[in-house]
Amino acid sequence: MIFRQLLHFDPVGASYVFGCGGKASAAVVDPQLDIEPYLKASEETGMNIKYVIDTHLHADHLSGGRKLAEETGAKYVLHKNADVKYDFFGVQDGDFLDLGNVKIRVLHTPGHTPEHISLLVTDRTRGEDPWFVLTGHTLMIGDVGRTELASNIEEGARDLYHSVFEKLLGLEDHIEIYPGAFSGSVCGRSLSGKPFSTIGFEKRFNPALQRTNPTEFIQFMLENIPPQPDDFQQIRQSNQGY
Template identity: 65%
Template sequence: MLFRQYLHTNPVAASYFFGCGSQSQGVVVDPLEDQVDFYVKEAQDLGMNIVYVIDTHIHADHVSGARKLAEKTGAKYVLHSSADTSYDFTSVEDGDELLAGNTLLKFLHTPGHTPEHISIVVSDKRRADEPWFVLTGHTLMVGDAGRTELAVSVEEGAKDLYQSIQKITQLEDHIELFPGAFSGSVCGRGLSGKPSSTVGFEKRHNEALTFDNEKEFVGFMTSNVPPQPEGFKERRKTNQGK
């Protein structure tokens, strides 16, 4: 399997390029608009064809480059079926799977940060059927969970997020965890500058995972909420095509 993590600083965000090198089928997740040509060049340099472009959610902190990248490469643009957009996309539901060569993607619907949020559990079938890593977007990050009030009320989002986190923490402890943001992002609070972890390490050391019930978790997520990013409503609408 080929795997690349790209750490962006303006805005602070992480995007990903991974897939099956032997069959030259690649996947790009959460691309930024001003980096579209970069992903195209990466694909050319790596000898890969981009077959899927995925947004884990409708972003509010930056303008997505996913639709533009999909148009340039002929890839399918993937979102959860509940995404409220003015354009067509390839929809996935909780539990759906897609193949990119020998790379298997299983989608988990993980609302909370936004209602349409998905996480992606990835397996390299040339090595094993079991998952290798999970891309968690802004659901669970290294050191915290994603803020919950950029698309719905903070309480509603926090309740959904509590249930979503249970799906991720049911994965095996050794599975690597790659989030959509890291320290400096407006979408979390105590985020680590280390942009990857494991499910097991976060279960042991992430404060957001220390609560045994929904009420306590919601109390944690609705306190000390950082200021909302300027222009987030407009960026979300732009990414919805509205």
């Protein structure tokens, strides 16, 4: 497997390029508006971009996903229920995306937004068990994603509880977590500057995950909410194609 994590600072976020070098197939996840770094990574690694995936319709930055997909001929992937005005390749919970020796399993993880997905990745040259999960703005390092930018805050928090505690925390402790944001992002509180972790470490040290009761978790999500991003409604609508 070839794997690259790209960290961005204006706005703060993380995107990913990974795939199978032997089969020359790659996916790009949560690309920012400037698509040149992804085209350069494709050229440097010799991998063709097969899928461009947005884990959700972002409200803090404009996505380069559609532009990158058009430029490369890749499929642009969103959850099948994404509310958008353009064509895309729709996936749902349990679907698989194939990248040669690399396999992606789609997990529907609503809460931060209704259409949010996470991506559980296996490198079959290493084994048949998953290696890491790309969690977008669902489970991050030191916190979870805010829930009021695309839905009612309490409904979002309730959905997020089920996504985190019933899906993501059901993964084995050694599974690595690669989120879509880190310290400095407005999409979480007290985010770590270390942009990756493991399921086991977050279970033990992430404050949000200590609220194992749904009522306590929802109450936690209603407290200390960060300021909303500037123009977040317009940004999300632009990413929807409105």
